[in-house]
Amino acid sequence: METIKSLALFCGSSEGADIRYQHAAREMGDLLHQHRVTMVYGGGNRGLMGIAAERLHAQGGRVIGVLPRILDRSDVRQKRVEEELIVVDTMHERKARMYEMSDGFVAMAGGVGTFEEILEVFTWLQLGLHTKAVALLNTAGFYDPLLTFLHHASKQGFIKGELLDALIVDDEPARLLDRIDRFSVHLGDKLS
Numbered sequence: 001m002e003t004i005k006s007l008a009l010f011c012g013s014s015e016g017a018d019i020r021y022q023h024a025a026r027e028m029g030d031l032l033h034q035h036r037v038t039m040v041y042g043g044g045n046r047g048l049m050g051i052a053a054e055r056l057h058a059q060g061g062r063v064i065g066v067l068p069r070i071l072d073r074s075d076v077r078q079k080r081v082e083e084e085l086i087v088v089d090t091m092h093e094r095k096a097r098m099y100e101m102s103d104g105f106v107a108m109a110g111g112v113g114t115f116e117e118i119l120e121v122f123t124w125l126q127l128g129l130h131t132k133a134v135a136l137l138n139t140a141g142f143y144d145p146l147l148t149f150l151h152h153a154s155k156q157g158f159i160k161g162e163l164l165d166a167l168i169v170d171d172e173p174a175r176l177l178d179r180i181d182r183f184s185v186h187l188g189d190k191l192s
């Protein structure tokens with residue numbers, strides 16, 4: 001990849017009910033390795049987070065975990081990435097560190113933690129606080145209901161069309177990464 005050196009990966013601390021989510025997490029780990037992209041993530045060894053991190057780390061890729069002190073327990077820590085583990089005091093500090101270190105943001109399938117993280121960076125894009133890519137990996141149509149809702153909110157006059165157009169959505173990890181690499185946004189004062 002030409003413009004992207006590191007990506008924040010937000011994804012479930014669970015594995016999900018459909019095996020395709022785990023396959024996607026592995027594929028993401030492989031692709032980040034192929035493209036020499038550093039993965040920045042929440043630092044646990046659970047669920048899809050752990051699967052992607054382990055896969056990348058096992059191949060010699062760079063994985064940076066940012067873990068809040070409350071989750072710094074041996075059962076949560078991703079042991080094999082400890083040398084790249086940053087322990088911070090609060091959840092807010094964790095997010096700030098993850099955002100600073102990343103050139104773009106990807107949400108894979110996940111729960112409320114994942115939604116909160118990706119929607120926050122999407123809000124920041126809206127406010128012009130950054131111009132980094134915000135992307136949903138739509139494995140098995142996982143994000144279709146959210147997209148329906150976002151379009152509903154847009155039709156109802158709460159979300160600008162330009163903002164929704166800026167959200168990268170793809171069900172193919174390789175294509176998603178390619179689109180992130182080519183992303184540039186000039187939303188300017190259209191959204192704020």
Ligand code: AMP
Nearest residue numbers: 010011012013042044110111112113114
């Ligand atoms: P969820 O989607 O609700 O499973 O939450 C996953 C997201 O929230 C991840 O991207 C993490 O940043 C954070 N998170 C939630 N649970 C944990 C955990 N046990 N260890 C590390 N991070 C977690």
